[in-house]
Amino acid sequence: EPEVTQTPSHQVTQMGQEVILRCVPISNHLYFYWYRQILGQKVEFLVSFYNNEISEKSEIFDDQFSVERPDGSNFTLKIRSTKLEDSAMYFCASSPGDKNTEAFFGQGTRLTVV
């Protein structure tokens, strides 16, 4: 069964460093997303990506964040200068399209900023 894959599963980084989280969405899906979940809190929307551009972003997704789909398969989230409060589980998700709206989530990357 097709699935969304994320790498790495766990990333530890120093405050101020740049990190790139990687995702391979399901191949025929059209919409791609990043969500985050701080420990013990709810899953929060960060950004949606459609037709090779950001379609919507939340207040959390400030200038420190960027997304890219560098080729036909990968979808990345970059955090330019990490802060302690960026420590969270980051989930990538993809969705087939308008008529099929359910999202398929990856297993997440646990980001720890020290």
Next chain:
Amino acid sequence: SQKIEQNSEALNIQEGKTATLTCNYTNYSPAYLQWYRQDPGRGPVFLLLIRENEKEKRKERLKVTFDTTLKQSLFHITASQPADSATYLCAPTRTGGYNKLIFGAGTRLAVHP
């Protein structure tokens, strides 16, 4: 601003009983509502979607209702099993929002043998 409320306390039930989880929303009108399951340290997994013109939807032991007047969805698991223990998330969703999901905080369900 839009608000989504789910039972914040964990729901503990005995195996074989029916679990009922509640999702209330305010300040917006979703076109459909989705339910997801999340296990600790894992990504959410889609369970069911119900549209605003549907009153009820079923899938195996799962049943979802959607009352747009009450602004509420109920999620039922019949004949519950310990394997159903997880956190259940609801996401009332508008159209035209590139299908982004705004989740409630979730309700943790524990099914005891």
